[in-house]
Amino acid sequence: MEVRFGEDHVHFLSYGFRGASVHPTGTVTPARIRDADWNAIRPEIRTALGETLFVPRERKADLEAFCRRHRIAGASRSDTWADLLEPFLDTRIDAEQERATIGRLNRAGFAPTEITAIRRRLAPLMLAYNFGAMVWEWVHLGLFDLLTAANAPVIDPALQAGLGDRAAFYGWTMAIADRHP
Incomplete structure (x- = not known):
């Protein structure tokens, strides 16, 4: 799993979960993101459509910065x-x-x-x-x-x-x- 954070998007370069909106590659913009949990064991983005997309742990700080920059809510919930x-x-x-x-x-x-x-x-x-x-x-x-x-x-x-x-x-x-x- 590889993710890059752009100024106005998150680009998934190799997302291995078949069926995902970003499989095998894809982009998510802030408008499509409902919330995110950068403190989860496996950081995650939740889309407006209810999809959970995982972000590598080593990109936790990038996810948090992206969300803060775009005023995307941080939300922790039980799995x-x-x-x-x-x-x-x-x-x-x-x-x-x-x-x-x-x-x-x-x-x-x-x-x-x-x-x-x-x-x-x-x-x-x-x-x-x-x-x-x-x-x-x-x-x-x-x-x-x-x-x-x-x-x-x-x-x-x-x-x-x-x-x-x-x-x-x-x-x-x-x-x-x-x-x-």
Whole structure:
């Protein structure tokens, strides 16, 4: 992933997430940006259409300066995908943690049946990513990880193909990412 900041645009030179508006290359202008979180683990831009675009960590200061220059709001929010992907972490989740996770998802508008359906749909992919590809993440799997798994060459292409149309899958992930308590 490579990003360059111009005076009046952010240019993505190699954005590896198929389905993204900037894949494989593309430009975003301030008018298309709703807000940004330059303090996130993986800094991100959120577009007016609800798409989350990631920026390399080493460009954090550039993202912050760009946003301040163009009066783009800084906004930190929880990663709904981290709660949805929690069962695929390489750690044991106790009952109290699971109740708290389900509570956050419920406040974001997720019914128990929807949570189960999402997790069931993604289980083969996320298990292959975290365990089969030996990532062994035990703290946080979020939207970035999901998109990485859906595009990583180390994941069985049949699992990725099982996600359906790339643009539709990407749009689905973005719609869910935009839901938060």
